[in-house]
Amino acid sequence: MEKYVIIGGNRLSGKVRLSGGKNAVLTILPACLMSKGVCTLYDVPRLSDVFVMIEVLERLGAKVEFYGNKMTVDASQIVSIEVSEHLTRMMRASNLVMGPILSRFREVKVAYPGGCSIGSRPMDQHLRGMKALGAHVTERYGYIEAQATKLAGAEICLDFPSVGATENLMMTATLADGVTILRNAAREPEIVDLQCFLNNMGARIKGAGTDVIKIDGVKELNSAEHSIIPDRVEAGTFIIIAALTKGDVVIENIIPEHLEAVIAKVREAGVEILELNNNLRVTCRKQIRGVDIKTMPFPGFPTDMQAQLMAMLAVSEGTGVITETIFENRYKHVDEFRRMGADIRVEGHVAIVKGVKKLSGAYVEASDLRAGAALVTAGLIAEGVSVIGNLQHIDRGYEGLESKLRDLGADIIRVEDINGK
Numbered sequence: 001m002e003k004y005v006i007i008g009g010n011r012l013s014g015k016v017r018l019s020g021g022k023n024a025v026l027t028i029l030p031a032c033l034m035s036k037g038v039c040t041l042y043d044v045p046r047l048s049d050v051f052v053m054i055e056v057l058e059r060l061g062a063k064v065e066f067y068g069n070k071m072t073v074d075a076s077q078i079v080s081i082e083v084s085e086h087l088t089r090m091m092r093a094s095n096l097v098m099g100p101i102l103s104r105f106r107e108v109k110v111a112y113p114g115g116c117s118i119g120s121r122p123m124d125q126h127l128r129g130m131k132a133l134g135a136h137v138t139e140r141y142g143y144i145e146a147q148a149t150k151l152a153g154a155e156i157c158l159d160f161p162s163v164g165a166t167e168n169l170m171m172t173a174t175l176a177d178g179v180t181i182l183r184n185a186a187r188e189p190e191i192v193d194l195q196c197f198l199n200n201m202g203a204r205i206k207g208a209g210t211d212v213i214k215i216d217g218v219k220e221l222n223s224a225e226h227s228i229i230p231d232r233v234e235a236g237t238f239i240i241i242a243a244l245t246k247g248d249v250v251i252e253n254i255i256p257e258h259l260e261a262v263i264a265k266v267r268e269a270g271v272e273i274l275e276l277n278n279n280l281r282v283t284c285r286k287q288i289r290g291v292d293i294k295t296m297p298f299p300g301f302p303t304d305m306q307a308q309l310m311a312m313l314a315v316s317e318g319t320g321v322i323t324e325t326i327f328e329n330r331y332k333h334v335d336e337f338r339r340m341g342a343d344i345r346v347e348g349h350v351a352i353v354k355g356v357k358k359l360s361g362a363y364v365e366a367s368d369l370r371a372g373a374a375l376v377t378a379g380l381i382a383e384g385v386s387v388i389g390n391l392q393h394i395d396r397g398y399e400g401l402e403s404k405l406r407d408l409g410a411d412i413i414r415v416e417d418i419n420g421k
């Protein structure tokens, strides 16, 4: 158990280059299972979630080589169609192998992912879609099993634009017979990246990025090369860190169109953001103002940026109101912010954040990945020393966070836990 020790107050400046997107790679790695050839991926972030997904792929029989940020996946010899509870508990996204394995082998068995720290996360939309494509699905003894003698294209309308269900169903339909139309699909950039990768392998998919995706089934998929899109949540986190530290930071390798809702809100709060091709320069000289946000599916404000934005509102002028509409229990960071002196009231899905002049350093613990990033953000501007525990959450999704922050001038070190203190 390691911790970050941060001495707040430094103004950050310089350049930071984004890593490849965690959520993009977590759907593209399972997609490799559908290929009979060797797939080569670039810009793969070295994150603990990625290492868990590698373990999932290897247990199924794939051969994975990972050097630097390049990865090759050879799924020509799959030996198992089952993912154990140990792995689905370690990472919920391991359910994303369901679509690929079902599609290629017509059967799959995955331990039920269960809830997580941000709320219960059912799989009903995934399973309803698989049934519509012809799979027989059973849920028993903690496992979901899906089998199909034949998978046939169908019209599916999701009740809610679930990211994971859209990805799983796109992959299931890819090797089905005939045409599938997926309506009310999620529109996240990671889904466009998945479409691009699947089409590189020989799939025939159109429409990702809109709410109607058309998948024309093909017989098989082959080798492909692909570069993972930059991580838009890492980008948003650095935008807020640059602004709050009154810094001057150039964020490299960014796709601004993936962050329009975040950029618009941060600008509304008074932060200056300049777009220069694939770079973004963030500066902030004025007092940041409170703004209101409501988390929504893409292109709305992402739930994965809610906690970081709360860190910003905690020290803004006036009051900001956050409405979380995606996850039912995503305010666990509030108590930790309060330890640092923040003035936040939560009523159901709404958090009312009254800006204070200064946060003060404290011992706090990350309850999940983005909450952890938000606490680091708060630590960077707090007076005195902050210690952030439960770093394993942050390591799931931020590649080299402390070295990137140190390069920008932050005073942050990672220390071993001593006697559990």
Ligand code: UD1
Residues within 6 Å of the ligand: 023, 024, 026, 093, 120, 121, 122, 123, 124, 125, 126, 127, 160, 161, 162, 163, 164, 165, 186, 190, 303, 304, 326, 327, 328
């Ligand atoms: C993905 C992202 C996660 C992000 C989330 C929302 C990955 C690996 N993770 O998670 O970082 O926070 O999108 O942008 O890409 N739901 C159902 N039934 C279902 C599926 C989902 O009710 O069958 C509900 C969930 O409980 C949740 C909401 O839909 O309330 C959003 O979930 P979903 O879009 O599926 O998120 P994930 O794909 O799990």
